[in-house]
Amino acid sequence: MAKATLTAVRGMNDILPPETVAWQNLESAFRAVLALYGCAEIRLPIVEQSALFARAIGDVTDIVQKEMYTFADRNGDSLTLRPEGTAGVVRALIEHGGLRGQTPRLYYLGPMFRHERPQRGRYRQFHQLGVEFFGIASASADAEIIALSARLLQAAGVPARLQLNSLGTPQSRAVYREILLQYLRPQAEHLCSDCQERLERNPLRVLDCKVESCQEIARDAPQLLAHLDPESAAHFALLQKLLRSMDIAYEINPRLVRGLDYYHRTVFEWVAEGLGAQGTVLAGGRYDALVAQLGGPDTPAIGFALGMERLLALRAASMGEELAALPHVFLGALDAESLAAVFQRAEELRARGLRVISAGPASIKSLLKQAQRSGAHYQVLLGADDLAADSVLLKEQEGLAQWQGPWTALDQGLMQLGVDFS
Ligand code: ATP
Ligand code: MG
Numbered sequence: 001m002a003k004a005t006l007t008a009v010r011g012m013n014d015i016l017p018p019e020t021v022a023w024q025n026l027e028s029a030f031r032a033v034l035a036l037y038g039c040a041e042i043r044l045p046i047v048e049q050s051a052l053f054a055r056a057i058g059d060v061t062d063i064v065q066k067e068m069y070t071f072a073d074r075n076g077d078s079l080t081l082r083p084e085g086t087a088g089v090v091r092a093l094i095e096h097g098g099l100r101g102q103t104p105r106l107y108y109l110g111p112m113f114r115h116e117r118p119q120r121g122r123y124r125q126f127h128q129l130g131v132e133f134f135g136i137a138s139a140s141a142d143a144e145i146i147a148l149s150a151r152l153l154q155a156a157g158v159p160a161r162l163q164l165n166s167l168g169t170p171q172s173r174a175v176y177r178e179i180l181l182q183y184l185r186p187q188a189e190h191l192c193s194d195c196q197e198r199l200e201r202n203p204l205r206v207l208d209c210k211v212e213s214c215q216e217i218a219r220d221a222p223q224l225l226a227h228l229d230p231e232s233a234a235h236f237a238l239l240q241k242l243l244r245s246m247d248i249a250y251e252i253n254p255r256l257v258r259g260l261d262y263y264h265r266t267v268f269e270w271v272a273e274g275l276g277a278q279g280t281v282l283a284g285g286r287y288d289a290l291v292a293q294l295g296g297p298d299t300p301a302i303g304f305a306l307g308m309e310r311l312l313a314l315r316a317a318s319m320g321e322e323l324a325a326l327p328h329v330f331l332g333a334l335d336a337e338s339l340a341a342v343f344q345r346a347e348e349l350r351a352r353g354l355r356v357i358s359a360g361p362a363s364i365k366s367l368l369k370q371a372q373r374s375g376a377h378y379q380v381l382l383g384a385d386d387l388a389a390d391s392v393l394l395k396e397q398e399g400l401a402q403w404q405g406p407w408t409a410l411d412q413g414l415m416q417l418g419v420d421f422s
Contacts, residue, residue: 009124009125010118010124011116011118011123011124011125012123012124012125013123013125013309019312022312023308023312026156026308026311026312026315027109027129029155029156030109030129030152030155030156032155033148033151033152033155034107034131034148034152036148036151037105037144037145037147037148038105039105039106039107039131039148040104040105040106040107041106041107041108041109042089042092042106042107042108043108043110044082044085044088044089044092044108045082045088046081046082046110046111046113047079047080047081047082048079048080048082048087048088048091049077049078049079049080050068050070050078050079050080051078052080052087052088052091052294053068053080053082053083053087055087055293055294056086056087056090056091056262056290056293056294057083057084057087057262058262061202062205063083063084063114066115067083067114067115067116068080068081068083068113068114068115069081069083069113069114069115081113082112082113083112083113083114084112084128084130084305085108085110085112085128085130085305086130086132086262086287086290086303086305087290087294088108089106089108089130089132089303090132090290090291090294090296090301091294093106093134093291093296094291094294094295094296099134099135099291099296099297099299100297102134102135103133103134103135103136104132104134104135105131105132105133105134106131106132106134107129107130107131107132108128108129108130109127109128109129109130109308110127110128111125111126111127112125112126112127112128113125114126119278120275120276120278120313121275121276121278121307121309121310121313122278123309126307126308126309127307127308127309128305128306128307128308129152129305129306129308130303130304130305130306131145131148131149131284131303131304131305132301132302132303133145133301133302133303134291134299134300134301135299135300135301136300136302137288137300138235138238139235139236139238139239139242139266140238140242141300141302142235142239142242142265142266142286142302143238143239143242143243143246145284145302145303145304146162146239146243146248146268147243147246147248149268149270149282149284149304149306150162150248150270152282152306153270153281153282153306153311156311156315157315158272158281158311158314158315159272159273160270160271160272160281160282161249161251161270161271161272162248162249162250162251162268162269162270163250163251163252163253163256163268163269163270163271164239164240164250164251164252164253164256164266164267164268165224165225165252165253165254165255165256165257165266165267165268166224166225166228166232166233166235166236166265166266166267167204167224167257167258167263167264167265167266167267167285168224168227168228168229168232168264168265169229169231169232169264169265170264170289171229172227172228172229172232173204173224175227176222176224176227177203177204179222179227180203180204180206180207180221180222180224181199181200181203183221183222184199184203184206184217184221185199187217190213190217191206191209191213191214191217192209192211192213192214194209194211195209195211195214204224204257205257206218206221207221207255207256207257208255208256208257208258210277218255219255221255223254224254224257225252225254232265235265235266236265236266239266250268253269256268256269258283258285262287262289262290262293263285263286263287264285264286264287264288264289265285265286265288266285266286266302267283267284267285267286268283268284268285268304269282269283269284270282270283272310272314274314275310275313275314278310279310280307280310281306281307281310281311281314282304282305282306282307283304283305284302284303284304284305285302285303285304286300286301286302287301287302287303288300288301326355326374326375326376326377327355327356327357327374327375327376327377328349328354328355328356328376328377328378328414328419329349329354329355329356329357329376329377329378329379329380329394329414329419330356330357330358330359330370330371330374330376330378330379330380330397331345331346331356331357331358331359331379331380331382332358332359332360332362332367332370332371332379332380332381332382333358333359333360333361333362333382333383334360334361334362334363334364334367334381334382334383334384335360335361335383335384336361337383337384337387338360338361338382338383338384338386338387339360339361341382341387341407342358342360342382343358345407345410346358348411349410349411349414352411352421353421353422354414354419354421357370357371357374357376359371364381367381368381371397372397376397377396377397377398377419378394378395378396378397378414378417378419379394379395379397380392380393380394380395380410381393382407386407387407390406390407390408391404391405391406391407392404392405392406392407392410394410394413394414394417396417401417401418402417403416403417
């Protein structure tokens with residue numbers, strides 16, 4: 001019996017060139033924007049102790065209930081592939097004393113893992129850029145981090161709408177929870193099976209369920225915003241004032257509750273057209289209790305995470321940027337005698353910043369095919385005769401331009417054909 005071909009794990013994608021170029025370009029555009037807001041990168045393990053997520057994210061959330069990749073390692077310790085980044089960042093800051101008298105602004109970029117049903121824009125391994133601001137209780141931090149998120153999406157060239165809500169404090173939310181339950185219980189049989197199941201545990205989740213029948217019920221539900229405590233209301237008002245002062249348009253969405261338990265007051269999402277139910281490209285909120293909950297000093301904080309795959313899917317067709325990374329020139333040796341000269345010149349040109357593919361020794365036919373496949377803009381094939389005569393032909397691959405001249409002056413030929421050495 002033939003052995004079955006091995007494939008990647010379902011929902012976990014290979015990212016191949018030239019797609020990787022689009023990733024790199026987006027990442028470097030993001031790093032430049034992050035620097036404008038004084039954010040520093042933090043790099044953390046992909047695996048954490050399972051207890052971290054249970055404590056940080058909350059037992060009643062979808063993530064902890066059904067989406068985590070949890071396993072026992074060889075020592076029997078329960079470990080989990082991180083489903084999100086915030087818990088790890090907080091764990092690391094506490095562990096390294098990074099919050100004492102400081103207000104760090106950190107970002108991370110990397111893979112997250114959730115056992116969800118794979119579909120367009122929803123994978124089991126996906127990538128997030130996350131940003132966290134610590135130590136600032138005022139709505140000014142909310143406004144600043146939202147301005148940063150707006151600028152990131154602008155840098156990505158993806159238009160999206162900002163939705164805002166306030167969840168108040170845990171105390172005001174507990175009061176509202178009861179009011180909401182009184183409204184939902186009599187209609188429980190009309191909710192989807194997921195919502196029926198989580199109704200008593202986490203009734204707020206019904207508000208942002210994507211199932212039509214649940215949305216209908218949620219539309220007429222009493223609103224959390226009407227039950228905010230006065231401080232949360234003032235916080236929300238200041239945030240809106242600051243957003244208006246920066247000309248950042250927003251919509252208030254009273255049903256935006258977010259899937260995670262740890263949010264306080266401000267929550268927000270940026271929603272783009274074109275990915276259906278997977279349209280949320282960036283989401284975040286304030287989490288003032290989390291640091292203390294994980295054993296650290298009482299520290300207010302706010303953060304968000306942006307889904308890289310969703311963003312890249314939205315800007316895919318529009319950018320021909322991978323072309324920029326194609327090699328400038330293909331240098332092929334036609335025989336063993338010219339191979340060393342080809343390699344020497346290739347290194348010289350690379351030292352001056354040119355992208356070069358070198359190959360050979362091989363037949364003309366084979367080199368032409370290789371040059372074609374490499375995608376290089378120009379090609380030079382060099383044989384022992386050309387070397388002896390010190391004369392080579394530099395040709396454009398997809399065009400007619402060419403230059404004939406000494407092998408030793410190849411750089412000048414390239415410049416004449418328009419290659420920029422700067
Ligand atoms: P959703 O409601 O779509 O499940 P979420 O609330 O679970 O999203 P967050 O935990 O807030 O998502 O993650 C932030 C962002 O990460 C999302 O807005 C989305 O862009 C991206 N994201 C989340 N889960 C996935 C996934 N399984 N595959 C791809 N991207 C994801
Ligand atoms: Mg989710």
